Amino acid sequence: MTAIDRGRLAELTAREQEIFIATHPKSQEAFERADHLFGRVPMTWMNKKAGAFPLYLESARGNRIRDIDGHEYIDFALGDTGAMAGHSAPAVVAAIKYRVDHIGGLTTMLPTEDAEWVGAELSRRFGMERWSFSLTATDANRWVIRLVRAVTGRSKVLFHSYCYHGSVDESLIVVGPDGEGMSRPGNVGSPVDVTETSRVAEFNDLEGLERQLAHGDVAAVLIEPALTNIGIVLPDEGYHEGVRALTRKYGALLIIDETHTFSAGPGGMTRTHNLEPDIVVIGKAIGGGVPTGAYGLSAEFAEKVLARTDLDLVDMGGVGGTLAGNPLSVAAMRATLGEVLTEAAFETMIETATVFTDGMNQLFAHYNLPWSINQLGARAEYRFATPYPKNGTEAHAAADAELEDFLHLYLANRGIMLTPFHNMALMCPTTTVEDVMQHHAIFEQAIVELLGE
Numbered sequence: 001m002t003a004i005d006r007g008r009l010a011e012l013t014a015r016e017q018e019i020f021i022a023t024h025p026k027s028q029e030a031f032e033r034a035d036h037l038f039g040r041v042p043m044t045w046m047n048k049k050a051g052a053f054p055l056y057l058e059s060a061r062g063n064r065i066r067d068i069d070g071h072e073y074i075d076f077a078l079g080d081t082g083a084m085a086g087h088s089a090p091a092v093v094a095a096i097k098y099r100v101d102h103i104g105g106l107t108t109m110l111p112t113e114d115a116e117w118v119g120a121e122l123s124r125r126f127g128m129e130r131w132s133f134s135l136t137a138t139d140a141n142r143w144v145i146r147l148v149r150a151v152t153g154r155s156k157v158l159f160h161s162y163c164y165h166g167s168v169d170e171s172l173i174v175v176g177p178d179g180e181g182m183s184r185p186g187n188v189g190s191p192v193d194v195t196e197t198s199r200v201a202e203f204n205d206l207e208g209l210e211r212q213l214a215h216g217d218v219a220a221v222l223i224e225p226a227l228t229n230i231g232i233v234l235p236d237e238g239y240h241e242g243v244r245a246l247t248r249k250y251g252a253l254l255i256i257d258e259t260h261t262f263s264a265g266p267g268g269m270t271r272t273h274n275l276e277p278d279i280v281v282i283g284k285a286i287g288g289g290v291p292t293g294a295y296g297l298s299a300e301f302a303e304k305v306l307a308r309t310d311l312d313l314v315d316m317g318g319v320g321g322t323l324a325g326n327p328l329s330v331a332a333m334r335a336t337l338g339e340v341l342t343e344a345a346f347e348t349m350i351e352t353a354t355v356f357t358d359g360m361n362q363l364f365a366h367y368n369l370p371w372s373i374n375q376l377g378a379r380a381e382y383r384f385a386t387p388y389p390k391n392g393t394e395a396h397a398a399a400d401a402e403l404e405d406f407l408h409l410y411l412a413n414r415g416i417m418l419t420p421f422h423n424m425a426l427m428c429p430t431t432t433v434e435d436v437m438q439h440h441a442i443f444e445q446a447i448v449e450l451l452g453e
């Protein structure tokens with residue numbers, strides 16, 4: 001297997017950093033002027049970047065982004081899934097404009113009829129009968145955690161190690177060296193020790209899951225059906241059947257977070273893998289770029305919650321937000337689900353992602369690189385390890401920040417944008433095979449330089 005010469009990697013990264021700085025003076029200036037922003041950015045994670053400063057957005061359409069220095073990028077990051085429908089998809093823009101220009105009413109305290117349409121469509125896709133909306137997937141997760149605790153009377157929620165479900169306190173847990181749960185490194189200001197609220201098991205480890213569930217204090221297992229925030233870690237054959245059987249055996253509810261795994265198809269992995277959750281959470285992509293989130297409850301669970309007249313679901317009991325379900329978000333969801341992220345669109349997106357994956361496999365083989373790639377419908381992600389990791393801890397260990405930074409910078413300097421958090425490439429309905437070929441040509445050029453061939 002070909003080894004990476006670290007000295008050469010450092011030299012090439014320094015060269016790419018110089019090119020980046022020289023060709024983005026306006027972004028650099030904007031960043032240096034941003035004295036009133038915490039960390040100089042609108043949101044601190046925008047400092048997760050390979051370049052010396054973030055690129056400033058001028059405009060975005062479909063899968064193209066333009067920065068304020070006039071460079072255009074083929075965008076495979078797509079807002080880390082928030083723009084899976086493509087930037088400013090015409091149908092979403094039309095729905096927003098209609099609400100803004102013709103009807104009026106961005107936030108009132110009244111429901112709109114679009115909401116039932118969206119609920120019915122989400123039911124058709126994901127199978128849950130009763131839906132409620134939030135503005136982020138994080139909030140949807142927070143609220144369902146409250147509901148499951150209230151109904152089961154149990155205190156803990158179980159997660160996969162190295163999961164990500166938003167900034168949800170309970171989820172910041174990993175499996176420690178002794179096999180037991182511990183706080184995720186870097187956890188900011190946790191209210192209590194996370195092991196008081198949570199349990200954790202490795203992905204694909206049914207024995208570990210059963211050991212944790214056997215304590216009898218788990219209200220729900222809240223998981224992504226494939227890990228997507230630490231590379232794409234796919235479930236082993238039979239894993240999900242095992243999870244469902246164990247949750248039933250130990251009386252825990254099953255919450256499936258489809259926020260990213262929605263890339264698998266119109267009904268996410270819930271549909272492709274015939275999962276039987278009690279609750280589904282989703283966010284980001286379903287609003288076509290407008291802030292939204294949603295959670296769907298099985299009819300049975302919804303009835304149990306509603307029967308609990310002691311729970312304050314309509315005022316200040318801890319579930320809800322003033323702007324959740326606002327007319328603009330709901331109109332955007334209706335347009336995105338009804339006209340953009342359709343069954344036909346998924347077919348094209350998945351075909352394009354397959355071309356991406358096959359091409360990367362060929363490059364890894366040709367250059368004898370010990371790297372591997374996993375595909376989940378419309379998204380693919382490579383890791384600097386082979387075979388591909390099977391759980392979060394392995395995937396975490398396979399990260400290589402130096403290599404990642406070099407590749408991201410090299411690609412960005414040549415008009416290709418990857419998501420800054422990972423080596424993930426997502427296809428939207430307007431991503432073409434030519435775009436993928438362009439990525440591969442530049443990626444190959446980077447490898448040739450790196451290997452000094």
Ligand SMILES: Cc1ncc(COP(=O)(O)O)c(C=O)c1O
Pocket residue numbers: 080136137138139164165166167224229257258259260283284
């Ligand atoms: C699986 C999953 N759930 C929830 C979230 C949180 O989404 P948001 O940041 O929109 O709240 C994310 C964000 O990446 C996610 O990947």
